[in-house]
Amino acid sequence: EAQVTQNPRYLITVTGKKLTVTCSQNMNHEYMSWYRQDPGLGLRQIYYSMNVEVTDKGDVPEGYKVSRKEKRNFPLILESPSPNQTSLYFCASSLLVVGGASTGELFFGEGSRLTVL
């Protein structure tokens, strides 16, 4: 079954304790992206990656890091979490077509709800 898998689904942590949210897709998609969802704000892009070793900032990258060492995995790293990073996080992937463009259709994971105390 084609899917995007995120772990953990739920996490409560404390300020300053480094954590990683993993994301893996089995659709051989080149493009992967992280979003955070907050009430009344919709989804905002944190980072995206067009292929292995190619990443770029989205609209709200502060306080986050990413890496893309393998095509299927795109982990989100919070080096020193703070309470304002309490949010619902989504990983998404998309296929790049001939010419390197994307149709823009995103496939989402089920989300990771993070609470930072």
Next chain:
Amino acid sequence: AQSVTQLDSQVPVFEEAPVELRCNYSSSVSVYLFWYVQYPNQGLQLLLKYLSGSTLVKGINGFEAEFNKSQTSFHLRKPSVHISDTAEYFCAVSDRGGFKTIFGAGTRLFVKA
């Protein structure tokens, strides 16, 4: 830069009634347009998309949307809703490269019996 405005944060409607969820966008370049649905405790899934061609786009679960370039709108419609359509709906726009997708704030559709 692109932006998306969903004009209603919540839309209550009775079962079997028609519904329209409104979306306006702004962009200086040509864009792709999308509607996604999010059921409780789930990720988003694509309802429909406009890439080019016919301005009336049909999606899953009986939904359709019409792209209006002059009014920069992409409103979502369904002629008769079901209880199971209760969910949050997101309008989104991406540039033609597809690398940056901007989402609206969402519209919560609540279908009442």
